[in-house]
Amino acid sequence: xxxxxxxxxxIIIGQNKIxxxxxxxFAEEQDVQLPxxxxxxxxxxxxxxxxxxxxxxxxxxxxxxxxxxLQKNNIAEKYVKDEIAVILSGASSCLNIDLKHxxxxxxxxxxFPSPAVFVYTLPNIMLGEICIRHKITGENIYFNSxxxxxxxxxxxxxxxxxEKKASALxxxxxxxxxxxxxxxxxxxxxxxxxxxxxxxxxxxxxxxLNKLYQNLEKMKWTx
Amino acid sequence: xxxxxxxxxxxxxxxxxxEDIEHDDIDAEAPLFQEGLGLDSIDxxxxxxxxxxxxxxxxxxSKDGRKVFFSVKSLAExxxxxxxx
Amino acid sequence: MEKENGTSKRLITMNESIYIAxxxxxxxxxxxxxxxxxxxxxxxxxxxxxxxxxYSRIPIYASKIDDDLLxxxxxxxxxxxxxxxxxxxxxxxxxxxIESTQININEKTLFVISSTKGNIELLDNEKRNKFGEERLQxxxxxNLIKEIFHLQNEPVIISNAxxxxxxxxxxxxxxxxxxxxxxxxxxxxxxxxxxxxSGFQSFQAISSSPCRPFDADRDGISLGEGAGCLILTxxxxxSLKPEITLEGCSFTNDANHISGPSRTGDGLAKxxxxxxxxxxxxxxxxxxxxxAHGTATPFNDEMEALAFGLTNLTHVPLNSLKGYYxxxxxxxxxxxxxxxxxxxxxxxxxxxxxYEKSGVSVELSVITETNTKTINAALKTASGFGGCNGALxxxxxx
Numbered sequence: 001x002x003x004x005x006x007x008x009x010x011i012i013i014g015q016n017k018i019x020x021x022x023x024x025x026f027a028e029e030q031d032v033q034l035p036x037x038x039x040x041x042x043x044x045x046x047x048x049x050x051x052x053x054x055x056x057x058x059x060x061x062x063x064x065x066x067x068x069x070l071q072k073n074n075i076a077e078k079y080v081k082d083e084i085a086v087i088l089s090g091a092s093s094c095l096n097i098d099l100k101h102x103x104x105x106x107x108x109x110x111x112f113p114s115p116a117v118f119v120y121t122l123p124n125i126m127l128g129e130i131c132i133r134h135k136i137t138g139e140n141i142y143f144n145s146x147x148x149x150x151x152x153x154x155x156x157x158x159x160x161x162x163e164k165k166a167s168a169l170x171x172x173x174x175x176x177x178x179x180x181x182x183x184x185x186x187x188x189x190x191x192x193x194x195x196x197x198x199x200x201x202x203x204x205x206x207x208x209l210n211k212l213y214q215n216l217e218k219m220k221w222t223x
Numbered sequence: 224x225x226x227x228x229x230x231x232x233x234x235x236x237x238x239x240x241x242e243d244i245e246h247d248d249i250d251a252e253a254p255l256f257q258e259g260l261g262l263d264s265i266d267x268x269x270x271x272x273x274x275x276x277x278x279x280x281x282x283x284x285s286k287d288g289r290k291v292f293f294s295v296k297s298l299a300e301x302x303x304x305x306x307x308x
Numbered sequence: 309m310e311k312e313n314g315t316s317k318r319l320i321t322m323n324e325s326i327y328i329a330x331x332x333x334x335x336x337x338x339x340x341x342x343x344x345x346x347x348x349x350x351x352x353x354x355x356x357x358x359x360x361x362x363y364s365r366i367p368i369y370a371s372k373i374d375d376d377l378l379x380x381x382x383x384x385x386x387x388x389x390x391x392x393x394x395x396x397x398x399x400x401x402x403x404x405x406i407e408s409t410q411i412n413i414n415e416k417t418l419f420v421i422s423s424t425k426g427n428i429e430l431l432d433n434e435k436r437n438k439f440g441e442e443r444l445q446x447x448x449x450x451n452l453i454k455e456i457f458h459l460q461n462e463p464v465i466i467s468n469a470x471x472x473x474x475x476x477x478x479x480x481x482x483x484x485x486x487x488x489x490x491x492x493x494x495x496x497x498x499x500x501x502x503x504x505x506s507g508f509q510s511f512q513a514i515s516s517s518p519c520r521p522f523d524a525d526r527d528g529i530s531l532g533e534g535a536g537c538l539i540l541t542x543x544x545x546x547s548l549k550p551e552i553t554l555e556g557c558s559f560t561n562d563a564n565h566i567s568g569p570s571r572t573g574d575g576l577a578k579x580x581x582x583x584x585x586x587x588x589x590x591x592x593x594x595x596x597x598x599x600a601h602g603t604a605t606p607f608n609d610e611m612e613a614l615a616f617g618l619t620n621l622t623h624v625p626l627n628s629l630k631g632y633y634x635x636x637x638x639x640x641x642x643x644x645x646x647x648x649x650x651x652x653x654x655x656x657x658x659x660x661x662x663y664e665k666s667g668v669s670v671e672l673s674v675i676t677e678t679n680t681k682t683i684n685a686a687l688k689t690a691s692g693f694g695g696c697n698g699a700l701x702x703x704x705x706x
Contacts, residue, residue: 118507128694
């Protein structure tokens with residue numbers, strides 16, 4: 001029997017705005033830099049996670065995306081925790097924090113590599129932060145691609161859902177460029193039809209993933 | 224000694240990114256690990272870097288670090304003892 | 309290559325077998341799998357004292373590929389001056405693996421790349437000026453592979469810390485089983501860099517001697533560089549002989565700490581159990597060999613031992629290859645899987661170099677002498693920063 005899966009919730013963060021299920025829930029002035037934007041969003045939503053401040057920008061962005069989604073629809077409570085998979089992707093990997101680590105070792109007169117920085121020099125750490133926060137113990141994978149690839153995420157998501165490797169997904173694209181000046185995130189929750197009561201949710205399909213992602217593009221024109 | 228303790232508190236807050244902790248929240252004699260600030264293994268390694276970077280003192284083994292970093296006060300005492308300047 | 313159209317055309321062929329068509333390893337122990345396995349049988353390690361300030365301020369034991377030997381071989385394919393070391397080992401291992409098979413590279417061939425840091429050495433300004441800023445991005449390596457092998461589809465890149473290779477193999481299997489792809493070429497690679505060495509030094513995680521997995525005197529990791537290319541196929545006629553199949557795959561997260569291994573081993577145990585459940589033809593009692601992650605940090609090896617205890621696999625002959633190769637990060641999962649496959653094919657258990665006396669709380673069956681034994685099925689495990697764990701099962705199909 002072919003199962004049907006739905007995108008139950010989605011979040012878009014970009015251009016200093018946050019859209020949760022299409023609704024603007026937070027915005028800052030355009031001149032606010034990413035580190036402050038993330039900090040201000042954290043405080044605005046009264047998230048209590050002291051470790052947030054230790055995270056690099058990529059992890060903060062991923063953490064915030066997952067946090068707001070799960071505040072709205074806590075799939076970590078609905079599903080067995082080892083049946084939730086986290087599938088994220090991005091273009092720049094964690095180059096932003098890589099540069100910071102590099103800067104700490106490039107000057108031999110001022111050579112102080114920091115373990116708190118180095119630990120973030122892997123793009124999958126953001127998956128780890130989400131898993132730790134929500135006690136999710138299922139599969140987690142990070143794909144690197146030049147552009148957002150709905151086909152890649154959809155085909156893999158479907159494969160593991162069909163094979164019952166996961167019952168629900170946290171899936172999407174989280175990107176911070178090398179300089180830390182350009183950032184965007186599109187993350188969604190995917191669930192099995194049977195678990196949801198809402199017929200308004202769109203099908204988990206490449207077309208719909210792409211349509212939701214395009215809201216980021218639209219935001220660029222309305223800023 | 225008090226001056227050094229105050230300086231250390233500021234440095235710890237900054238280096239360990241303890242954003243929601245105020246200077247006065249840190250009890251100089253309270254344990255830094257397990258209870259108190261609840262620091263973890265990465266924080267311990269960061270404190271080793273702090274000690275070297277700001278005070279020129281090197282702890283080779285993180286196990287020795289446990290005594291030195293027990294509290295802000297023990298850290299200040301260690302610095303006092305080893306810094307002749 | 310997915311079936312578009314969402315609702316009714318998804319191919320689910322879970323019972324189809326996935327065979328190993330071929331493989332190749334590029335490492336300090338050789339530029340082919342044969343050379344590598346021969347050195348392992350002779351107990352020769354690639355770890356040597358590295359005294360080079362370009363890599364580390366203090367001498368460390370590491371496994372480094374000789375640049376001249378690499379370039380001499382690479383030159384038979386392309387101009388070595390146009391590529392970074394990472395790109396050279398990535399391309400070379402793939403070229404040689406493909407050459408060793410009958411596989412045609414076409415639109416039904418999936419390429420997967422596994423790496424933690426790719427061309428990270430290009431953060432250096434001089435190198436970046438030479439190769440261009442874009443080459444710093446992992447996806448540029450995918451573009452390069454696409455160009456060199458004249459591919460129609462984009463290679464997929466997976467970067468998942470030390471389980472990247474295992475995750476890439478699992479990804480390839482699942483994609484083969486749910487699409488029209490016939491073959492998958494999985495290349496895992498990472499190079500030695502000051503970037504990574506300095507980071508692990510800040511963790512005080514680098515051992516003072518060649519690393520000693522599971523040993524009582526272990527005191528940290530040794531790093532290494534290398535590339536492994538594994539080719540999977542759905543077509544039995546393209547399989548290696550004796551036939552080896554990729555059975556169950558699984559990965560999990562500890563949800564505990566981003567760098568510290570779990571203190572219970574539960575996450576890895578779950579990955580192993582899931583991989584066993586995922587294996588139609590292999591049960592726990594069939595596992596004859598374990599290729600452990602065994603990085604030789606006090607906590608990792610203890611965690612793994614606990615996991616093997618929880619899964620009742622402590623009696624199974626086990627080794628870690630980190631004493632031969634060092635920790636090759638994004639290459640490890642692929643490179644070590646290849647050695648696992650050869651262990652099965654050649655019925656040869658390789659000694660776990662660096663081990664003398666147990667230093668873990670669960671008694672394991674660490675291989676102390678290279679010997680021959682019939683091996684029918686094997687388990688490969690891996691764990692990494694971010695709390696991830698992975699497990700793969702390989703089986704001889706006779």
